[in-house]
Amino acid sequence: MTRAAAGAGASDKAGRRLARVLRRAGPLLALALLAIVSLSVGKYGVPAREVFAVIGAKLLGLASGVDPTAQTVVLQVRLPRVAAALVVGGALAAAGATYQGLFRNPLVSPDILGVSTGASLGAVLGIFLSLPVWAIQGLAFLGGLGAVGLVYAVGAAVRRHDPVLTLVLAGVAVGAVLGAAISLLKVLADPYNQLPAITYWLLGSLAAVTLGDVGAILPAILLGLLPLWLLRWRMNLMSLGEEEARALGVETRLLRPLFIASATLITAAAVSVTGVIGWIGLLVPHVARLLVGPDFRRLLPAALVLGAGYLLAVDLAARSLAVIEVPLGILTALIGAPFFLWLLATARRGWS
Amino acid sequence: MSTEALLRAEHLAFGYGARIVGAEVSFALQAGEVLCLLGPNGSGKTTLFKTLLGLLPARAGRVLVDGLDVARWSRARLARTIAYVPQAHAALFPFTVREVVLMGRASRLRPFAAPGRADHAVAEAALASLGIAHLGPRIYTEISGGERQLALVARALAGEPRLLVMDEPTASLDFGNQVQVLAQIRRLARDGLGVILSTHDPDHAFLCADRVALLHRGRLAALGPPSETVTSESLRRLYGVEVAVVPLAGQGRSVCTPVLP
Numbered sequence: 001m002t003r004a005a006a007g008a009g010a011s012d013k014a015g016r017r018l019a020r021v022l023r024r025a026g027p028l029l030a031l032a033l034l035a036i037v038s039l040s041v042g043k044y045g046v047p048a049r050e051v052f053a054v055i056g057a058k059l060l061g062l063a064s065g066v067d068p069t070a071q072t073v074v075l076q077v078r079l080p081r082v083a084a085a086l087v088v089g090g091a092l093a094a095a096g097a098t099y100q101g102l103f104r105n106p107l108v109s110p111d112i113l114g115v116s117t118g119a120s121l122g123a124v125l126g127i128f129l130s131l132p133v134w135a136i137q138g139l140a141f142l143g144g145l146g147a148v149g150l151v152y153a154v155g156a157a158v159r160r161h162d163p164v165l166t167l168v169l170a171g172v173a174v175g176a177v178l179g180a181a182i183s184l185l186k187v188l189a190d191p192y193n194q195l196p197a198i199t200y201w202l203l204g205s206l207a208a209v210t211l212g213d214v215g216a217i218l219p220a221i222l223l224g225l226l227p228l229w230l231l232r233w234r235m236n237l238m239s240l241g242e243e244e245a246r247a248l249g250v251e252t253r254l255l256r257p258l259f260i261a262s263a264t265l266i267t268a269a270a271v272s273v274t275g276v277i278g279w280i281g282l283l284v285p286h287v288a289r290l291l292v293g294p295d296f297r298r299l300l301p302a303a304l305v306l307g308a309g310y311l312l313a314v315d316l317a318a319r320s321l322a323v324i325e326v327p328l329g330i331l332t333a334l335i336g337a338p339f340f341l342w343l344l345a346t347a348r349r350g351w352s
Numbered sequence: 353m354s355t356e357a358l359l360r361a362e363h364l365a366f367g368y369g370a371r372i373v374g375a376e377v378s379f380a381l382q383a384g385e386v387l388c389l390l391g392p393n394g395s396g397k398t399t400l401f402k403t404l405l406g407l408l409p410a411r412a413g414r415v416l417v418d419g420l421d422v423a424r425w426s427r428a429r430l431a432r433t434i435a436y437v438p439q440a441h442a443a444l445f446p447f448t449v450r451e452v453v454l455m456g457r458a459s460r461l462r463p464f465a466a467p468g469r470a471d472h473a474v475a476e477a478a479l480a481s482l483g484i485a486h487l488g489p490r491i492y493t494e495i496s497g498g499e500r501q502l503a504l505v506a507r508a509l510a511g512e513p514r515l516l517v518m519d520e521p522t523a524s525l526d527f528g529n530q531v532q533v534l535a536q537i538r539r540l541a542r543d544g545l546g547v548i549l550s551t552h553d554p555d556h557a558f559l560c561a562d563r564v565a566l567l568h569r570g571r572l573a574a575l576g577p578p579s580e581t582v583t584s585e586s587l588r589r590l591y592g593v594e595v596a597v598v599p600l601a602g603q604g605r606s607v608c609t610p611v612l613p
Contacts, residue, residue: 104444159369233466237455239445244438247405248511249431249459294445297466 027305034309035086038316039078046070084209084273085315086308089280091221091270093307096281097288097299098228098263101239102256103164109282110267113171116278117178118147119271120202121185127197128185137213137272141220143178144268150174152260163242203327204277206315217269224266227258228300235259235296277328279336280307286343356419358383358546359404359434359515363413366396366403366570372411373399374570381548383514386541388561389550390582392591396570397550401517404548406430417515431459435508437518440500440525443492449503450488453478456510471510478509482536498529505536516540518549522556534560554582554595558605566590582608 039051046054050066054074057064064071092110099108110116122143126136151174155167182202189195228235234255237245245252267281288302311328314335318326357380365375374396381387391397402408404415406422415422417433435456443452456478457471467475479485482502487495492503501521508516521537522530530553537560541547551557557564557578564581566573568590574581587595587608594611 101445230464233461234458234463236447236451237458240443240455243402243407244436246407246427247431247436247438248455248507249428251427289445294447295451 027302027309031086031305031309031312034312034316035082038082038085038312039074041316041320042073042078044069044073046074050074080209080211080214081206081315081319082312083211083214084206085312087214087218087221088206088270088274088277089284089311090304090308091224091266092277092280093284093288093303093310094225094228094300095263095267095270096307097285097296097303098235098259099281100285101235101294101296101299102259102263103168104239104241105164105168108168109279110263110271111276111278111281112168112175113264114147114151114175114178115144115264115267116271116276117175117182118150119144119268120276121147121178121182123201123272123275124182124185124198127194127201128189130194137216140272141268144271145264147174147178148260148264152257200327201275202329204275204329204332205325205327206274207319207325209273213273217273220269221266224262224264224269227262231255231259232297232300235300236294239294275329277311277332279332279340280311283336283340283343284310286340290343356416357381358417359548360416360419361404361413362416364400364403364410364415365412366399366408367411368399368408372570374567375412377413377567377570377572379565379572379575381515381546383546384541384544385562386537386547386549386560388557388564388578389548389567390552390554390557390564390590391550391567395567397567398519400567401436401519401548401550405434405436405517407436428459431511431513433513434515434517435511435513437501437504437508437516437521439520439523440497440504446491446493448488449479449484449490449492449495449499449506450475452492452503453488453506453510456507459511474512475506475510478506479503481509482506496529498525498532501525501529501533502536505533509540513545515546516548518547520550520552522551522553530556554587554597554608557582558607579606582606 036048036051040046040048050070051074053064053066054071057066058075096109099110099113119140120143122139122141123136125143126139131139151167151171154170154174155163158166158170186195186198189198234250237248237250238252238255238259240248242252242256271277284307285299285303288299288306291306292298292302314328314331318328318331359381361377361379364377365372366377367373377400379387389397389400399408403410406415406425406427410423422430453475454467454471457467457474461467461471476485476488479488482505484499484502484506487499487503492500495503505516505518505521518537521533525533534556537547537549541562561578563576564578565575566581566586573590574586582597584595584597587593587597594613595608596611597606597608599606
């Protein structure tokens, strides 16, 4: 080998390493950039330089020397929203990726399995009973877990058909009943006080979220992510279906409930503070799969980052597009549904 | 325990829930032996396989490996011994062939582990032994049915099992691919693997099996070498049609062909 060729080989190797680092760090950098933009842009514009100064000063416990109004806007108004968007967006996408692999169905998402509807019913009940905010969130959480528990129990009781199909259909049926209960509460609710709050919650919003809320749901979300992360390679085998996975030596009877409980915990925790934000759990995993392939070891981090970025971007749009703030659920559906249809029509890889 | 058969079914009854599909099935299989299971649709071939694999509990009787009852074995232990080759199907996600074959290592890895360098080497060797090393980077959902079937055999081999259970490995394959798969089955048996396969083509029994079992309405109608079990008489009883079984000159085996009324 000539020296020139050896040099080219070495630089080729270095280039590949650089490409690998960029592939890993690039998305995170883009996400950080988007977060800075989100903290800076809004009705009260704060230059990026001042955003850095405010955050740096806060972290170091120093005085930033920035106008106190700008400081309040960044720390009190925007930071909680940005943190919530990152956490909730990533969480919903990770849960969606898990459900889709687990149930081997492209239409399965937290919305289909009744998690979202169950959480909604819990929250709506809380608002209807004029309970304090923490109790509303607690009820939302319990509602989500309860709904999936019910769906799963029905799936386990009806053993005659394909278990996955049974579960999905049970989710649709349970969701319909819960939806009816929500409608009933809306009819009974006080139209001046409670009904707007209920409607607003059902459309999803990050406007009212505090840093305390984010801190409160973070442990539950991390707890749910832990098994998914530890068992991320085994998750691939779950997508082969019950029988093949078992024949390959996977204890699906242990793993399946564990994965479902984890994804449900994540979803219920996220939805309990932001209200229903649909389509992320359905759409983002598809896009992530198109980008990095189906291996859950790459899919999970990709879904987390993409979901966080997507919700951050949508929230930014929600509060800057119009004079009044557009509820998130409206935007995610308006963007998500056409994009999903476009994927359905054009994508070759993904679901074959 | 060298005298013990690799796999033994003792008075096995099998079925789904309360519905018993078959009963009183007994046979033994040695390492290096190919057993071919023939039977019409609905005779219980797949259910019997699922019971041998431990995917369905035995309704009566026992499944023994090296003389040990497998009823209480963990999934991983069972999978390390008996590998399942399902019919080539379209997988849901576009995994690469290499990723699919690596999944065969699951029974040899701890729950939180992912395949490492050694596992990759075993997977590559499994692909190479079937002559499909070039398929490794291809997308499983985009290769042909015959290639998929071979990839699934490679996945089974990647678990380094002692016994292969193959559910109609030649179904929906073209003529050339059928012959390829059958040749690989013979080769695997020569390497010491026990193989049980089901097929709808009695000729395949002549081509690759040491022994043939005829499954009729969930019971073994016959069990023995192909030349004794696959006869026009037995095939007529099994399938309800006239079949001529004619010796093939110079090949030392026979061929089956239906006789139309």
